[in-house]
Amino acid sequence: MSKDYSKKIKSIDDKLEKMRIKRKDSDYTKVKEDVFDTPTLISLYNLSNKDILYALGGAISTGKEANIFFAESSDKPIALKIYRITTSTFRAMEEYILGDPRFKNIRHEKRDIIMAWTRKEYRNLIRAQNAGIRVPSPITTEKNILVMDFLGENEVSYPLLKEVKLDTEQAHQIYETIKSYMRKLYKHGNLVHGDLSEYNIMIDPNNIEPIFIDMGQSVTLDHPRAEYFLNRDIKNITRFFKRFKISDSPEDLSAFVRN
Numbered sequence: 058m059s060k061d062y063s064k065k066i067k068s069i070d071d072k073l074e075k076m077r078i079k080r081k082d083s084d085y086t087k088v089k090e091d092v093f094d095t096p097t098l099i100s101l102y103n104l105s106n107k108d109i110l111y112a113l114g115g116a117i118s119t120g121k122e123a124n125i126f127f128a129e130s131s132d133k134p135i136a137l138k139i140y141r142i143t144t145s146t147f148r149a150m151e152e153y154i155l156g157d158p159r160f161k162n163i164r165h166e167k168r169d170i171i172m173a174w175t176r177k178e179y180r181n182l183i184r185a186q187n188a189g190i191r192v193p194s195p196i197t198t199e200k201n202i203l204v205m206d207f208l209g210e211n212e213v214s215y216p217l218l219k220e221v222k223l224d225t226e227q228a229h230q231i232y233e234t235i236k237s238y239m240r241k242l243y244k245h246g247n248l249v250h251g252d253l254s255e256y257n258i259m260i261d262p263n264n265i266e267p268i269f270i271d272m273g274q275s276v277t278l279d280h281p282r283a284e285y286f287l288n289r290d291i292k293n294i295t296r297f298f299k300r301f302k303i304s305d306s307p308e309d310l311s312a313f314v315r316n
């Protein structure tokens with residue numbers, strides 16, 4: 058490593074040290090080495106230079122491909138979704154990216170695929186938002202980092218659909234909104250979520266409103282597997298809501314979404 062380079066890294070480390078004002082949970086150190094490799098540190102540094110990132114908080118979630126962190130911009134809480142470069146299972150990403158005509162010029166190297174994936178989630182969120190679906194508002198991307206609005210209160214994320222206790226009426230209300238989101242996404246956004254389930258839908262406790270999250274794998278309708286992904290999403294949703302005596306079959310929901 059050249060001397061200049063190590064100097065740059067040192068200054069990034071110093072800067073990050075300063076940003077870690079809320080370094081209180083033990084998760085942080087556990088995931089630190091895994092997530093904060095040099096390219097990621099540089100991206101965080103760039104975000105802070107661009108005045109987007111003011112303080113990096115604790116880890117919210119450690120997923121298969123990405124980690125979510127609480128953070129702060131100048132005027133509001135934000136969430137950072139940091140796709141891991143070194144330890145992600147990026148083979149699965151290829152299947153989605155390679156069939157997507159929006160990304161046909163991507164070189165097939167791991168780092169390029171992860172950057173394209175991050176960009177793809179950003180664009181998918183914008184597309185969904187424009188189609189009238191409630192999602193975390195995307196703010197920007199920096200290499201393997203997606204910056205978006207934080208959904209929660211007092212640094213605690215809103216619960217996932219799978220975590221909330223619902224009465225029948227609330228469940229019906231949420232189901233109706235999810236149905237309309239799925240239709241809007243398909244009809245107006247030309248997009249299929251691709252991993253829709255009670256694990257990727259948050260609930261705003263203030264108005265019991267669903268919020269779709271985790272759209273990295275969402276594909277446009279011209280993707281060869283779009284119909285397959287949509288059918289899978291439909292099955293997940295009807296399966297989940299059966300327990301609330303919602304008797305729509307996958308065929309019923311499919312007809313609603315597509316017609």
Ligand SMILES: Nc1ncnc2c1ncn2[C@@H]1O[C@H](COP(=O)(O)OP(=O)(O)OP(=O)(O)O)[C@@H](O)[C@H]1O
Nearest residue numbers: 118120121122123125136193205206207208214271
């Ligand atoms: N904008 C946000 N604000 C607050 N919390 C969030 C936000 N986005 C995601 N989360 C939290 O982080 C978790 C993981 O997010 P997401 O599903 O996008 O990542 P993931 O790595 O694909 O996860 P997994 O591999 O577990 O599906 C969510 O379940 C949610 O609890």
Ligand SMILES: [Mg+2]
Nearest residue numbers: 120256257271
């Ligand atoms: Mg998820």
